Amino acid sequence: MASMLDDLLAQGITDSTDFPDDATTPGLRSFDDALRCGICRDFYDAPVSLACGHCFCSACIRSALPEKAQCPTCRKEASESQLRRVVAVESAVHAWKAARDLILRFALEEERRKSRPVLPSLSQTRKSSNGNHSERLGQKRRRRDSPLPPSSDDEIVAIPSSPAPSGSSTPDISSLPDLVECPVCQKDVLSSKINMHLDSSCKKYLFEGSTPTGSNTGAESSKSKQKQQWSHLFPGSKGKNVPAKAKDRDQSKTKTKGKGKGKSRATPDVDVTDESLEHLPKVAYDIHPRQRISEMLAESGLPTHGDKNALARRHARWLVLYNANIDRDPKQRHTLDHLRQELKAEEAEGRTKKETVDDVVAYQKANKGTFAKLTEAARPKKPIKVKKAKEGTPVLDGDEVRDPGLAEGRNSPAGHEVIDVDDSES
Amino acid sequence: MAVSTRRLQKELADIKKEGTPVGIELLSADDFSTWYLTVEVLGETVYQGEKFALKFRFDGQYPISAPAVQFVVDGSYHAPIHPHVYSNGHICASILGSEWSPVLSVVAVCVTIQSMLASCKVCPSVHPICPSCACQCLV
Ligand SMILES: [Zn+2]
Ligand SMILES: [Zn+2]
Ligand SMILES: [Zn+2]
Numbered sequence: 296m297a298s299m300l301d302d303l304l305a306q307g308i309t310d311s312t313d314f315p316d317d318a319t320t321p322g323l324r325s326f327d328d329a330l331r332c333g334i335c336r337d338f339y340d341a342p343v344s345l346a347c348g349h350c351f352c353s354a355c356i357r358s359a360l361p362e363k364a365q366c367p368t369c370r371k372e373a374s375e376s377q378l379r380r381v382v383a384v385e386s387a388v389h390a391w392k393a394a395r396d397l398i399l400r401f402a403l404e405e406e407r408r409k410s411r412p413v414l415p416s417l418s419q420t421r422k423s424s425n426g427n428h429s430e431r432l433g434q435k436r437r438r439r440d441s442p443l444p445p446s447s448d449d450e451i452v453a454i455p456s457s458p459a460p461s462g463s464s465t466p467d468i469s470s471l472p473d474l475v476e477c478p479v480c481q482k483d484v485l486s487s488k489i490n491m492h493l494d495s496s497c498k499k500y501l502f503e504g505s506t507p508t509g510s511n512t513g514a515e516s517s518k519s520k521q522k523q524q525w526s527h528l529f530p531g532s533k534g535k536n537v538p539a540k541a542k543d544r545d546q547s548k549t550k551t552k553g554k555g556k557g558k559s560r561a562t563p564d565v566d567v568t569d570e571s572l573e574h575l576p577k578v579a580y581d582i583h584p585r586q587r588i589s590e591m592l593a594e595s596g597l598p599t600h601g602d603k604n605a606l607a608r609r610h611a612r613w614l615v616l617y618n619a620n621i622d623r624d625p626k627q628r629h630t631l632d633h634l635r636q637e638l639k640a641e642e643a644e645g646r647t648k649k650e651t652v653d654d655v656v657a658y659q660k661a662n663k664g665t666f667a668k669l670t671e672a673a674r675p676k677k678p679i680k681v682k683k684a685k686e687g688t689p690v691l692d693g694d695e696v697r698d699p700g701l702a703e704g705r706n707s708p709a710g711h712e713v714i715d716v717d718d719s720e721s
Numbered sequence: 722m723a724v725s726t727r728r729l730q731k732e733l734a735d736i737k738k739e740g741t742p743v744g745i746e747l748l749s750a751d752d753f754s755t756w757y758l759t760v761e762v763l764g765e766t767v768y769q770g771e772k773f774a775l776k777f778r779f780d781g782q783y784p785i786s787a788p789a790v791q792f793v794v795d796g797s798y799h800a801p802i803h804p805h806v807y808s809n810g811h812i813c814a815s816i817l818g819s820e821w822s823p824v825l826s827v828v829a830v831c832v833t834i835q836s837m838l839a840s841c842k843v844c845p846s847v848h849p850i851c852p853s854c855a856c857q858c859l860v
Binding site for chain 1: 723724727728730731732734735738739781784785786821822823824
């Protein structure tokens with residue numbers, strides 16, 4: 296599935312672990328992490344908080360709440376009516392994004408200054424985040440390579456934010472030399488030369504053919520290409536903020552699918568920067584006929600093809616995108632056309648990713664005999680004690696006394712992770 | 722790029738940078754719809770010396786929706802004998818169903834399953850099959 300991974304090349308993916316650990320550069324990794332949403336792990340986009348105080352991207356939590364009306368982090372009851380913008384965090388994210396490259400460079404310099412050989416250890420303390428992670432970059436790279444079979448796409452992930460070769464959408468990964476992206480200057484460097492490159496203050500040992508510009512250039516140029524391709528789908532589009540999600544391979548699909556059906560009706564576009572814009576109310580799709588939902592979509596300039604379920608899904612998703620947009624700083628809001636494009640790109644990708652029906656049930660049936668025998672063999676000599684679900688908590692499927700790992704899921708290591716997130720956000 | 726792809730890419734980058742917890746290894750992650758990881762239970766348990774493989778499948782809704790997770794049952798791997806695990810690899814775990822939270826991750830699921838196995842100190846043959854499995858499979 297090289298094509299999917301190709302997409303990643305075009306994306307500037309950053310992560311808190313780009314920073315040295317807290318022992319080396321106290322607070323920096325935690326700070327970067329504190330500005331990230333626990334659901335998407337990106338920097339907060341239109342951050343909103345729930346009554347419990349936990350913060351998420353507006354779109355992320357608006358997607359999660361309909362599935363389960365509780366805070367994903369602490370599981371306290373939650374609803375959309377609790378959502379409040381967290382303007383201070385939004386500003387902090389804005390400023391941090393601007394400062395990050397520079398701070399990261401300082402941090403990595405500091406790490407090199409402090410660094411001394413440390414045995415690479417397979418992070419027993421990974422989740423406690425103060426792991427033993429003060430190795431030099433070269434060692435890091437080597438270690439990440441180790442747990443994977445050679446067939447995996449190591450090199451690709453080793454250069455997570457490498458600029459995409461702007462002309463082609465499908466570079467031949469296998470023919471690429473062992474390149475890594477310098478975390479400081481973002482240029483491609485042979486992995487064997489990365490330390491020397493860093494020591495030369497990013498002046499030497501550059502890989503030839505490396506794009507001499509910053510990490511965003513690739514994305515920019517592919518954006519402008521998308522701009523052209525989307526422009527005739529969306530006549531009203533000024534091509535501003537074309538979503539990075541719209542990948543070339545989806546575009547071709549969208550283009551054919553969208554012909555005739557998906558063209559946006561030129562609705563008089565609202566001025567999205569208007570501070571007084573309000574959230575759109577939720578719709579109970581069940582009580583409306585298909586025709587009514589179709590009208591609602593048309594009113595928002597959205598395509599109206601598909602059965603009733605598809606229409607309802609599309610409109611519900613539109614409400615998420617629209618309402619999340621309202622939660623952005625008015626100056627940072629996206630145009631409605633941008634939101635429509637985003638929705639369209641999502642749908643296109645969703646179609647390509649449809650999973651086949653789960654085979655588990657069939658397998659179970661086919662193996663019923665075996666299973667029955669095993670069940671029989673496993674029947675207890677002691678009586679089974681079935682624990683009543685704790686009040687207020689949903690019955691754990693299989694919540695059974697002798698399995699504290701599951702029955703007390705919140706105290707399990709997975710539970711720890713939840714607490715970790717807690718800590719980092721408070 | 723779908724939200725799920727972006728999220729999984731971060732998880733993958735994280736795994737490659739920081740490694741995985743002891744006893745858990747990434748077997749393959751060739752795309753963003755199916756990953757395989759192996760789980761070993763550490764210490765003195767009934768699974769000593771055994772290595773199990775978990776298959777994760779993600780739809781475009783991940784992490785809003787839980788991944789579909791089951792033990793691999795093929796020539797090389799088998800499912801652990803455990804009250805919450807079917808012989809076909811199906812896992813009955815609340816974290817994969819009603820108790821899923823979108824702030825969880827692939828590694829967090831592995832760790833939970835690892836500890837679910839680790840807590841099984843008794844010989845599996847005297848273990849009852851989880852009574853709720855029969856009527857309520859959530860994966
Ligand atoms: Zn988010
Ligand atoms: Zn909370
Ligand atoms: Zn069960």
